[in-house]
Amino acid sequence: MAKIIAFYLPQFHPIKENDEWYGKGYTEWRIVAATKKQYRGHYQPHIPADLGFYDLRLKQTLIEQVKLANQYGVDGFCYWHYWFGNGKELLEQPFKMLLADKTIKIDFSLAWANHSWNKKGWSPNEKDELLVSQEYLGRQDYEKHFYAYLDAFKDPRYTKVDDKPLFIIFSPLASPQIECFINVWRELAHKEGIGDFYFVGHDINGMNKAQILNIGFDAVYDDRMLEINNRQNNVMKFLRKIKREVLHCPVVFDYKDAIKYMVTDDSIAEDIIPTVVPNWDHTPRDGGKGIILDNCKPEYFELLLNSAIKNIKNKPQSKQIILVKSWNEWGEGNYLEPDMKYGKGYLKVIQKARKENGL
Secondary structure (H helix, E strand, C coil): CCEEEEEECCCCCCCHHHHHHHCCCCCCHHHHHHCCCCCCCCCCCCCECCCCCCCCCCHHHHHHHHHHHHHHCCCEEEEEEEEEECCEEECCHHHHHHHHCCCCCCEEEEEECCCCEEECCCCCCCCCEEEECCCCCCHHHHHHHHHHCHHHHHCCCECEECCEEEEEECCCCCCCHHHHHHHHHHHHHHHCCCCCCEEEEEEECCCCHHHHHHCCCCEEEEECCCHHHHCCCHHHHHHHHHHHHCCCCCEEEEHHHHHHHCCCHHHHCCCEEEEECCCEECHHHHHHHCEEEECCCHHHHHHHHHHHHHHHCCCCHHHCEEEECCCEEHHHCEECCCECCCECHHHHHHHHHHHHHCC
């Protein structure tokens, strides 16, 4: 059966590092609630409805999220996973809470967000501050990483493709060491009785698929959220860059125009996973430098989702996968969870599309 899997941000709970960097009790709810309109008619702030400004340390929050996902046809959460090397990880608590409670019935997987964290400098002369660096430390560290999550890979709820645990890497070309990482994990998977992994790399606008597959990945997930920008002529691209970087005015595209380019015919291939985006507004994080998909509505998301479903229908059943970006990236205005404007509108689209397409 086809699977609709949503990326999941485990950020919405305080951690000591964020307390030190941004102030006591910080989560992104702080910037979500404080976001200002950038122009007349701009939909901000985005306020959560049914689940409220939740805390992911509370199991009841997870239970309510899973209830919504199960009810409306989201098959699994793909948790963003932050492993910086030598055992250093952040925001792991929500995933480990799910892993520990076998009564919570939802499939899950991991997506390694293998990038450094920086605190942005907002004034013209202020540089970004490195908070924690992503490191690639070689075989010993890759083994430590594997064994730290072996229980997860063996869990029957872990999402599998062709009986292989799905593992996504956000920056598949970030280091030559990633090929070594893949090889070590494949070796350990065989040794520990889980057989193999199904490695998927993030590909933007179809630019690097061949290179990603060549270093050992099984597939890419096709992220064409802002492909519309590439369809502009060079003059328009230049003007948008000036507007954003010099004038600090957001770049705005109409969502119903952007979705025309998000799912392409290429995604009928078995080694490409289409990615659908219900909404996007980066101004909570970037202010006037943000990129906005304006006029996002559930009815337009329905068109996009049906396009993706059409492209996966003839694939082998285990590879009929659609990734949704995202379940709860509220700081990017990018979520399926109910909000005060559309309620459960985006979730209802998934439920309707599954029913109408026999998924």
